[in-house]
Amino acid sequence: MVPNQLKNQHLMWRAGFGPAADQLEQLQKITPDQLFKALQKASSKKPEYLDATDDYLKGLVRGIQEEGMRKKELDKDEKKNIQQQQRQAIKSLNLLWLENMVDSDQQLREKMAFFWHGHFASRNLNVFFQQQLLDVIRQNALGSFRDLLHEVSKSAAMLNFLNANQNRKDHPNENFAREVMELFTMGRGNYSENDIKEAARAFTGWGANIKGEFVFRKFTHDDGNKTVLGKTGNFDGDNVLDILLEQKQTSSYITQKIYRFFVNDNVDKQKVQWLADRFYKSDYDISKLMEDIFTSDWFYDEKNIGVRIKSPIELMAGIRRILPMKLENEDAQLLVQRVLGQVLFYPPNVAGWPGGKNWIDSSTLMMRMRLPQMFNDTDEFNVKPKADDDQMMGRTDDTKPNVFKGNKTMGKVGKPINAEISWNNYLKSFNSVPREQILLALNNSLLQIKPAYGSAVIDHYADAQNRESYLKTATIQIMSTPEYQMC
Amino acid sequence: MLIKRREFLQVGSLATASFMVPKFLKAFETGKAVPPGNKVVVILQLSGGNDGLNTVIPVRNDIYYRSRPKLGIEKTKALSLTDEVGLHPELTAFADAFHNGDLGILNSVGYPNPDRSHFRSMDIWQTASASNEYITSGWIGRYLDAQCNGCGKPTQALEIDDILSLALKGNEANGLAFKDPRRLFGTSNEKFFKDISSQHSDHHEEQPVDYLYKTMAETLSSADYIFKQSKAHPSTAQYPNTNLAKDLQTIASLIYSDINTKVYYVSLGSFDTHINQEQQQQRLFKEMNDAVGAFIKDLKANNRFNDVLFFTFSEFGRRVSQNASGGTDHGTANSMFLIGGGLKEKGIINALPDLNDLDEGDLKYKVDFKNVYATVLNKWLSAEDEKILGKKFDQLKFI
Numbered sequence: 060m061v062p063n064q065l066k067n068q069h070l071m072w073r074a075g076f077g078p079a080a081d082q083l084e085q086l087q088k089i090t091p092d093q094l095f096k097a098l099q100k101a102s103s104k105k106p107e108y109l110d111a112t113d114d115y116l117k118g119l120v121r122g123i124q125e126e127g128m129r130k131k132e133l134d135k136d137e138k139k140n141i142q143q144q145q146r147q148a149i150k151s152l153n154l155l156w157l158e159n160m161v162d163s164d165q166q167l168r169e170k171m172a173f174f175w176h177g178h179f180a181s182r183n184l185n186v187f188f189q190q191q192l193l194d195v196i197r198q199n200a201l202g203s204f205r206d207l208l209h210e211v212s213k214s215a216a217m218l219n220f221l222n223a224n225q226n227r228k229d230h231p232n233e234n235f236a237r238e239v240m241e242l243f244t245m246g247r248g249n250y251s252e253n254d255i256k257e258a259a260r261a262f263t264g265w266g267a268n269i270k271g272e273f274v275f276r277k278f279t280h281d282d283g284n285k286t287v288l289g290k291t292g293n294f295d296g297d298n299v300l301d302i303l304l305e306q307k308q309t310s311s312y313i314t315q316k317i318y319r320f321f322v323n324d325n326v327d328k329q330k331v332q333w334l335a336d337r338f339y340k341s342d343y344d345i346s347k348l349m350e351d352i353f354t355s356d357w358f359y360d361e362k363n364i365g366v367r368i369k370s371p372i373e374l375m376a377g378i379r380r381i382l383p384m385k386l387e388n389e390d391a392q393l394l395v396q397r398v399l400g401q402v403l404f405y406p407p408n409v410a411g412w413p414g415g416k417n418w419i420d421s422s423t424l425m426m427r428m429r430l431p432q433m434f435n436d437t438d439e440f441n442v443k444p445k446a447d448d449d450q451m452m453g454r455t456d457d458t459k460p461n462v463f464k465g466n467k468t469m470g471k472v473g474k475p476i477n478a479e480i481s482w483n484n485y486l487k488s489f490n491s492v493p494r495e496q497i498l499l500a501l502n503n504s505l506l507q508i509k510p511a512y513g514s515a516v517i518d519h520y521a522d523a524q525n526r527e528s529y530l531k532t533a534t535i536q537i538m539s540t541p542e543y544q545m546c
Numbered sequence: 547m548l549i550k551r552r553e554f555l556q557v558g559s560l561a562t563a564s565f566m567v568p569k570f571l572k573a574f575e576t577g578k579a580v581p582p583g584n585k586v587v588v589i590l591q592l593s594g595g596n597d598g599l600n601t602v603i604p605v606r607n608d609i610y611y612r613s614r615p616k617l618g619i620e621k622t623k624a625l626s627l628t629d630e631v632g633l634h635p636e637l638t639a640f641a642d643a644f645h646n647g648d649l650g651i652l653n654s655v656g657y658p659n660p661d662r663s664h665f666r667s668m669d670i671w672q673t674a675s676a677s678n679e680y681i682t683s684g685w686i687g688r689y690l691d692a693q694c695n696g697c698g699k700p701t702q703a704l705e706i707d708d709i710l711s712l713a714l715k716g717n718e719a720n721g722l723a724f725k726d727p728r729r730l731f732g733t734s735n736e737k738f739f740k741d742i743s744s745q746h747s748d749h750h751e752e753q754p755v756d757y758l759y760k761t762m763a764e765t766l767s768s769a770d771y772i773f774k775q776s777k778a779h780p781s782t783a784q785y786p787n788t789n790l791a792k793d794l795q796t797i798a799s800l801i802y803s804d805i806n807t808k809v810y811y812v813s814l815g816s817f818d819t820h821i822n823q824e825q826q827q828q829r830l831f832k833e834m835n836d837a838v839g840a841f842i843k844d845l846k847a848n849n850r851f852n853d854v855l856f857f858t859f860s861e862f863g864r865r866v867s868q869n870a871s872g873g874t875d876h877g878t879a880n881s882m883f884l885i886g887g888g889l890k891e892k893g894i895i896n897a898l899p900d901l902n903d904l905d906e907g908d909l910k911y912k913v914d915f916k917n918v919y920a921t922v923l924n925k926w927l928s929a930e931d932e933k934i935l936g937k938k939f940d941q942l943k944f945i
Contacts, residue, residue, distance in 0.1 A: 324754075407669065409680070417682055420710045421720065421764070422710050424758060424761050424762060425765060438735065443707075443708045444709060445709050447665065449664045511745060519741070520735075539738065539739075542755060
């Protein structure tokens with residue numbers, strides 16, 4: 060029998076970014092059904108547009124857009140300046156969204172958007188295009204997959220990333236058509252090479268202008284007949300997307316991916332089939348699919364709890380939710396993302412982050428387990444991320460970790476994360492716990508599986524001078540374990 | 547007799563102590579720590595897309611000089627290898643290696659449908675995928691999968707870095723990255739990690755968290771193992787005071803030990819020279835040249851040069867024409883340096899790129915890098931290349 064507290068935490072980790080400090084007491088009292096209704100309600104509001112660009116960059120870019128037609132080439136310095144501003148703004152957007160994952164009560168929406176961010180993976184150095192795509196994803200995260208697919212496919216970020224602008228009548232570029240089928244809808248092995256060729260013809264003429272608006276260029280569109288997945292007609296891109304959505308395979312593929320992300324990497328085929336059938340019948344209502352998952356008994360089965368390796372973003376956001384903190388040096392979070400292998404807006408490729416065991420190697424695991432100590436300023440950041448030449452564009456790395464070299468005797472100066480943890484809410488929730496049960500209570504709140512280590516080892520490394528210091532130090536040690544990597 | 551420990555250690559390395567040293571260690575005194583025959587690969591990744599045409603220079607090609615009025619390196623400045631070919635002036639140790647028969651140059655190495663994004667192209671090289679294929683494991687990682695079934699320590703492939711590259715991540719096994727053997731995971735919490743690791747037993751059924759415990763245990767034991775091995779027969783040669791040189795010296799020390807490592811991996815960069823290419827490439831090449839020169843000398847002095855195959859690669863070369871900022875933009879095929887005492891083909895192994903036959907201003911590849919991998923895997927590491935690369939690639943003859 061799984062206790063409600065564990066079930067609720069399970070729900071918070073999967074349908075959000077983990078339990079928040081001020082939620083801990085409540086999670087012991089309510090039922091998972093009540094909690095899910097509350098999450099759903101909180102996420103029903105329309106999300107705000109996340110804008111990380113400042114007036115300066117907006118002005119620069121508007122200038123180019125207006126002059127765009129007249130002036131063909133920007134001079135070198137202008138170009139360099141804009142690129143640098145863009146890069147900086149993408150970092151700000153990263154931190155802004157991460158902040159939302161930590162603080163927003165729209166946990167379900169942000170988590171869903173995080174899933175789609177990996178599903179519709181796109182790299183783009185234009186922050187305005189990135190913002191637009193993120194907005195499409197956040198607006199439609201819990202809406203209809205049909206709308207989401209159409210809108211993403213018409214977004215400047217995706218069209219550019221997948222070379223749609225190069226897809227012209229007589230010179231088709233199949234990149235977009237291939238990825239739409241392979242990664243966004245049906246999955247490999249469910250269509251032929253010829254389907255891709257024909258679909259690419261239907262997508263000819265799709266593109267985006269310099270402002271990031273979708274444009275249909277009639278003269279580069281091939282308006283002959285195409286045959287895609289057995290259907291023939293003078294299709295355009297929208298028609299092809301609808302043909303893909305007509306395939307039950309699309310529902311199965313998406314549902315399975317969602318199941319593996321939200322429930323268990325080990326797929327229960329029957330459950331997925333049941334979910335996929337209902338998803339298809341609802342015409343791809345994502346909200347209903349998620350409700351089907353999060354309100355079913357099997358979601359709370361022991362075998363589905365604590366079996367997922369947190370992604371780096373989930374790990375970081377999770378730490379910050381349970382230990383709310385002020386960060387003096389927010390950029391350090393970008394370094395952590397790079398070191399752990401997941402930088403928002405920089406997926407490794409169009410297939411997104413592979414996840415699971417793939418997150419783990421010697422370096423990343425040790426870094427993950429050191430992270431709580433780093434947030435707690437008891438460990439220093441002495442790890443250097445690899446350079447990303449796509450981001451640097453030939454410049455030297457401006458986030459050199461050398462900046463962060465320091466040691467404890469130097470005080471706060473040079474510490475990377477400079478976090479000030481607000482322990483109050485967290486500590487309060489353990490007020491009524493008797494001393495001898497504190498460790499058990501901490502384990503129960505912080506971990507989704509029973510720890511393999513005994514209480515003695517935590518006690519050995521915790522500071523038992525007084526109740527508060529014990530709670531704090533034991534918490535940090537528990538978070539520095541392999542068990543804490545699981546959710 | 548009471549000998550203070552320090553004194554003992556001081557004399558220990560001298561003949562005085564030779565009667566106490568076991569026989570197998572005596573071999574070291576003759577320069578042979580591990581008996582020859584233990585072949586290893588050392589890979590130097592030139593990150594950012596090194597400009598191959600200013601590395602191996604076609605000194606008699608007019609198109610080259612016409613395309614690069616500012617950046618082209620004059621014949622008189624280049625280090626002459628043959629009548630047609632010169633090396634970048636900084637690469638003196640490479641030129642020496644060429645004349646000594648220790649260097650091979652493979653030209654126009656690349657792959658079909660080249661990608662010009664750093665990240666993507668590097669992934670293609672590291673995973674050995676086709677350009678429209680996404681693989682989540684690296685070619686060396688899959689070598690570990692194939693070779694290392696059941697080996698306790700992931701030290702068969704080591705990267706000298708804080709972060710492990712995709713190249714060394716397998717589906718089952720991973721290589722291990724470390725920057726400094728003395729400070730593998732310099733953390734105040736290290737003892738805690740050792741304690742929880744020792745409490746975990748693997749008797750119970752396999753849960754996902756057990757994978758983390760397994761990785762942690764392997765990491766901690768490998769850390770000790772690498773540290774001990776690095777001290778067993780440390781390289782005493784002179785190396786320049788640069789990062790790459792230190793890394794190569796660490797590798798040399800490990801090669802002289804009896805560690806089980808077969809592949810070493812190290813990177814240098816950034817070669818992404820869109821602007822001011824001349825200074826940047828020169829600076830990086832100086833670091834590379836002096837470090838590799840010292841490494842070759844060290845290996846030779848210790849009689850291990852024949853057992854080492856060193857090679858360089860970059861995710862792409864650069865465009866034939868210079869750009870307007872004193873640099874070059876992302877291109878395609880590139881040259882690779884091969885160094886070692888075991889080369890069967892030396893010198894300029896295949897033709898220089900044909901600058902008359904370009905693909906929209908870019909070189910056409912003539913050798914697929916996967917053929918190079920297949921050769922290294924099969925002939926040097928005695929591994930099943932086809933299984934690791936997922937396909938049969940013809941082997942080359944350089945080893």
